[in-house]
Amino acid sequence: MAARRAASSVLSRCLLARSSSSAAAAASPGGKSALLGPGALLRKFGTAPAAAAAATATTTEEPIQPAVEIKYTQLLINGNFVDAASGKTFPTVDPRTGEVIARVAEGDSEDIDRAVAAARRAFDEGPWPRMTAYERCRVLLRFADLIEQHADEIAALETWDNGKTLAQSAGAEVPMLARCMRYYAGWADKIHGLVVPADGAHHALVLHEPVGVAGQIIPWNFPLLMFAWKVGPALACGNTVVLKTAEQTPLSALYVASLLHEAGLPDGVLNVVSGFGPTAGAALCSHMGVDKLAFTGSTGTGQIVLELAARSNLKPVTLELGGKSPFIVMDDADVDQAVELAHHAVFFNQGQCCCAGSRTFVHERVYDEFVEKSKARAMKRVVGDPFRNGVEQGPQIDEEQFKKILRYVQSGVDSGATLLAGGDRAGNRGFYIQPTDDMKIAREEIFGPVQTILKFSHARGSGVEEVIRRANASHYGLAAGVFTRSLDAANTLSRALRVGTVWVNCYDVFDAGIPFGGYKMSGVGREKGVYALRNYLQTKAVVTPIRDAAWL
Numbered sequence: 001m002a003a004r005r006a007a008s009s010v011l012s013r014c015l016l017a018r019s020s021s022s023a024a025a026a027a028s029p030g031g032k033s034a035l036l037g038p039g040a041l042l043r044k045f046g047t048a049p050a051a052a053a054a055a056t057a058t059t060t061e062e063p064i065q066p067a068v069e070i071k072y073t074q075l076l077i078n079g080n081f082v083d084a085a086s087g088k089t090f091p092t093v094d095p096r097t098g099e100v101i102a103r104v105a106e107g108d109s110e111d112i113d114r115a116v117a118a119a120r121r122a123f124d125e126g127p128w129p130r131m132t133a134y135e136r137c138r139v140l141l142r143f144a145d146l147i148e149q150h151a152d153e154i155a156a157l158e159t160w161d162n163g164k165t166l167a168q169s170a171g172a173e174v175p176m177l178a179r180c181m182r183y184y185a186g187w188a189d190k191i192h193g194l195v196v197p198a199d200g201a202h203h204a205l206v207l208h209e210p211v212g213v214a215g216q217i218i219p220w221n222f223p224l225l226m227f228a229w230k231v232g233p234a235l236a237c238g239n240t241v242v243l244k245t246a247e248q249t250p251l252s253a254l255y256v257a258s259l260l261h262e263a264g265l266p267d268g269v270l271n272v273v274s275g276f277g278p279t280a281g282a283a284l285c286s287h288m289g290v291d292k293l294a295f296t297g298s299t300g301t302g303q304i305v306l307e308l309a310a311r312s313n314l315k316p317v318t319l320e321l322g323g324k325s326p327f328i329v330m331d332d333a334d335v336d337q338a339v340e341l342a343h344h345a346v347f348f349n350q351g352q353c354c355c356a357g358s359r360t361f362v363h364e365r366v367y368d369e370f371v372e373k374s375k376a377r378a379m380k381r382v383v384g385d386p387f388r389n390g391v392e393q394g395p396q397i398d399e400e401q402f403k404k405i406l407r408y409v410q411s412g413v414d415s416g417a418t419l420l421a422g423g424d425r426a427g428n429r430g431f432y433i434q435p436t437d438d439m440k441i442a443r444e445e446i447f448g449p450v451q452t453i454l455k456f457s458h459a460r461g462s463g464v465e466e467v468i469r470r471a472n473a474s475h476y477g478l479a480a481g482v483f484t485r486s487l488d489a490a491n492t493l494s495r496a497l498r499v500g501t502v503w504v505n506c507y508d509v510f511d512a513g514i515p516f517g518g519y520k521m522s523g524v525g526r527e528k529g530v531y532a533l534r535n536y537l538q539t540k541a542v543v544t545p546i547r548d549a550a551w552l
């Protein structure tokens with residue numbers, strides 16, 4: 001059988017459900033809660049008994065050989081693929097097997113120096129900021145065409161290096177990369193300033209200029225999308241770039257960067273350095289020759305990035321950080337649809353999504369039905385080789401993340417949970433749990449396929465204060481989902497939630513034109529849409545006297 005169904009290996013996603021007997025707990029905000037978790041496929045990484053059993057059950061087949069050649073493993077500096085100055089390399093690993101796909105040049109501070117120097121020259125002396133905006137637009141449009149021509153290879157590379165399903169790479173991420181590039185190509189010749197009607201006889205112009213050299217650091221969960229969100233607006237505005245990719249997923253950015261040069265990008269405009277955070281990443285953040293930083297990753301690293309930027313040259317920083325997003329199901333919701341949407345909100349991309357709807361709040365009137373159906377849906381989830389048709393969930397990115405997810409589930413157990421597993425474990429199908437909102441698993445970002453289902457209540461027809469308060473009781477504020485038939489509830493919730501995106505009766509809609517970013521510790525600034533252009537533009541006022549003005 002191509003893809004093994006979880007029904008035959010239900011330990012791959014356990015259900016941790018709170019005992020229903022406690023009236024006190026049901027009445028409390030922390031109410032009845034359930035956890036659906038982890039469905040990882042990691043033959044070499046399994047440790048905890050439940051997850052290890054699932055991993056073995058789903059990975060007995062030989063991995064499918066990806067139909068793509070690894071062409072680029074060196075750093076891209078000044079238009080050339082080169083070795084690291086140190087000569088060092090590091091392995092990039094197939095998350096299906098733990099085996100090495102390729103060894104990749106390991107950039108560090110010396111390579112960052114080389115890349116920044118190339119970007120500086122390309123900005124100060126090169127044609128990119130000086131060519132017409134329409135010419136820049138055409139390079140980006142040609143790049144989008146090349147992405148589509150090479151879509152199969154790019155998608156295969158992404159799935160191989162990251163473990164996400166090929167269906168997702170080919171059906172969503174590669175098309176979104178091309179779409180995002182066309183979106184920003186369209187902006188290139190529409191960036192213009194203002195004329196201000198100043199007091200007195202002065203001609204006051206506001207020019208929007210490129211910032212200069214942009215340093216960009218991206219994570220491993222959406223390597224291509226993060227490339228698009230960073231590189232697209234920076235290049236459209238006429239900047240040059242040094243991009244530091246995540247050490248777990250260096251391959252796809254190198255491939256598409258080569259296509260961007262084929263599309264006509266001048267040398268030095270985009271430099272790609274593979275390497276680790278504390279070495280290459282920190283060097284980029286601290287570099288005196290970098291004029292702007294854009295970072296996507298965890299909140300903890302974001303704090304380091306901001307500090308390094310402040311201590312060096314005070315370069316402005318955009319941060320896209322972690323989340324613990326609420327998904328709110330009201331009592332008027334169609335439960336079947338809500339279950340499906342909530343399932344995708346949290347399990348999409350193996351749960352490795354900054355905006356994963358990982359705190360599912362469900363109204364008490366539909367809670368039991370919701371939990372039952374969510375359990376059935378999670379049990380049905382197809383875990384397996386991400387190259388196989390029909391597989392919904394591949395492996396987690398690496399051993400570190402896999403173990404971290406299991407530790408979070410264990411922390412639920414340590415907080416008084418009883419494990420409920422299913423299927424083959426007759427009579428001992430999992431853990432029942434009594435979690436509250438204060439549990440670590442309901443507060444911290446797990447970044448894995450673990451769903452926390454929390455119960456809330458309010459008298460029908462009255463306000464939604466309780467769920468608003470609990471949903472907002474987080475240091476994060478990235479996104480939220482609201483599932484209801486009531487326009488009033490949707491309007492109230494979407495204004496009250498302190499988050500950067502509210503999806504109403506939908507989730508994970510990532511149009512290139514819609515801004516994305518976080519409140520609170522989920523980030524600073526916005527990416528995508530017209531808002532991302534602001535990150536890469538300086539504002540200059542030019543004032544000249546007007547002699548004999550016909551009008552002011």
Ligand SMILES: NC(=O)c1ccc[n+]([C@@H]2O[C@H](COP(=O)([O-])OP(=O)(O)OC[C@H]3O[C@@H](n4cnc5c(N)ncnc54)[C@H](O)[C@@H]3O)[C@@H](O)[C@H]2O)c1
Binds near residue numbers: 222245278322445
């Ligand atoms: N808000 C968003 O748009 C968004 C999107 C995707 C992912 N994320 C977040 O990213 C995180 C997952 O990614 P991760 O585990 O790779 O995060 P991470 O912070 O560990 O790494 C992200 C990037 O930062 C680099 N880095 C690490 N230490 C550094 C340092 N000291 N100085 C400079 N750079 C350093 C890494 O090499 C990597 O390229 C999650 O928290 C997720 O929520 C946010």
